[in-house]
Amino acid sequence: GENVEQHPSTLSVQEGDSAVIKCTYSDSASNYFPWYKQELGKGPQLIIDIRSNVGEKKDQRIAVTLNKTAKHFSLHITETQPEDSAVYFCAASTGGGADGLTFGKGTHLIIQP
Amino acid sequence: DAGVIQSPRHEVTEMGQEVTLRCKPISGHDYLFWYRQTMMRGLELLIYFNNNVPIDDSGMPEDRFSAKMPNASFSTLKIQPSEPRDSAVYFCASSRGGQYYEQYFGPGTRLTVT
Helix, strand or coil, X not given: CCCEEEECCEEEEECCCCEEEEEEECCCCCCEEEEEEECCCCXXXXXEEEECCCCEEEECCEEEEEECCCCEEEEEECCCCHHXXXXXXXXXXXXXXXXXXXXXXXXXXXXXX | CCCCEEEXXXXXXXXXXXXXXXXXXXXXXXXXXXXXXXXXXXXXEXXXXXCCEEEECCCCCCCCEEEEEEXXXXXXXXXXXXXXXXCEEEEEEEECCCCCCCCXXXXXXEEEXX
């Protein structure tokens, strides 16, 4: 089955700086890669996603890049703000009738004032 | 829309007892997913349904776990008998479609088995 590795497990950045979270996946058939944000005491919430036919996608301060050859994808957050503090999860979906997601272990992002 | 509703929010039970977790998906969503979250293993997919039919239960850890979806607006995850290692946060999520559709997560049920 699919295996998703996520790094780092904790990331502390100064407010206003950029944050980058990286993930690798094992199944070359994976073709959908969402990112979820989880705030304390809540369920994860989708913030951005990318399909395998696209190399990069942006949404305001958030961007995701995908390198299918290397089987890795990254989340980039620019101009970080205090409300960006949360746990971020990457995930992969293999498709071919498999609709569930395989998640990375998560990154605790801390924005220092 | 009220979002995905889960109950109870917290459950504390003794080892050996039966536990039933409940989920009401968002109206109109055809897919329902059950996940378990622990510090050690992260977020794991347990089982998912499409149009009330279980599609993939390969993530269910043991026969002690069972899930049902008797209708489009209700699902249960049952653990019988419960064990301390079942302690985790259990999330239910629903989506309008399969792979490429956003999964909307409920607030979770925090289960503690003593």
